Amino acid sequence: MATQALDNNVLPVGAKVRIRSIMPPGHVRAPAYVRGKTGDIERVIAPFKNPEQLAYGLPAAEQILYRVSFSAVELWGDEAENPEDRIEAEIYAHWIEELETANAT
């Protein structure tokens, strides 16, 4: 089963990740303000059909959807209102790099 295959590669809660910094045109669900930023997996939600294919009426492969938690300082630096505040967003697996194995790009 497709879901079973996906399960073998699921990132654990707490894993340090970086959101890919590519900036393609078209419909994507990873907001620009988190791209290239580091956070950790807050929870594993479930596999969903990839909205980047559904949006064009195409058959879509399933991708695991995660919630990734970022610190306000990681996203906004000195402009953060409070260093303890967190921002959490839903990010699809294909936008996520595990930090240990992430390339410089």
Next chain:
Amino acid sequence: MPHDHHDHLSPSGHPYRQDDDTPLSYWQSMEIAVRELLVEKNITTLEEISTQIDKMDARGPALGAAVVARAWVDPAFKSRLLKDGSAASGEMGFDVGPMHLIALENTADTHNIVVCTLCSCYPRNLLGLPPDWYKSRAYRSRTVKEPRKVLSEFGVNLPNDTQIRVHDSTADMRYVVIPARPSGSEDLSEEDLAKLVTRDSMIGTGLAMMPNA
């Protein structure tokens, strides 16, 4: 026959905006054309459209408020709600449709607030249609970066040692905040507790009302 919605009051108690006697706009003519083409091609019917409108009209913050009040009085329900928001809301007999719901609990030291920076995703099947400000550029742009300033514009000023968690509803999940139960509400019934739960308190831009307020 489709229902005549002009005879009804909206959930907020105001009459619907009149549009029968204002000049026809280009986009209104497109709506009429699309609707008639879909009916002619048996893709939908006027009854189906009318029923769908009634269904959305019946949904509003009162549904979410009932869920929050149940969570306040029933710790086992609250744990189920935090584990699977859709299933727990369904337990109460609410048809939340295909919505995937995550419930977020405010505590003494954590405040949750929800935004959708990419469009305007909202738990419409539990709270009804979103307020206009939720869809605005100002709210979508600022909330992830300056939630405390945004909250202060809503009259909510949180101490610095309260952690704010901003939830960007970027994909398939929808969010409802379980506001903190106000002090002095210990003796209230579940039904009376629900009256303290405002729409904004379930988005995170407000707090639950104080009893007797």
Next chain:
Amino acid sequence: MDNRTDGRRWHDMGGQDAGPICDDQHDFSLWEKRVDALMILCSGKGYFTVDGLRRALEDMGEDAFESMSYYERWIASINQNLIESGAYTIEELGVKMAEVQARGETYGDASLGQ
């Protein structure tokens, strides 16, 4: 469409500067509720997805966001998606819109009193 070349698209607003939040509120009119219903019904029947709705909204660009109302943008996007999925043709739409506009000056007249 977007003219920016840094890749960030107009609708991707998180973290941008913006003015105060305005608390004006309106109740939805019948035609707006019908647009909403058409979206739910057509996506439920598999003609397109909410992702397709968003994609067409995004492709309409920032000017549309600033100058059109929420449900005006929605009907434009719903129509785009229905044409793409073959629910009806552009020609059929053109004929029907001309017919609708010829019925009268008001929404009520053009909608045949419904």
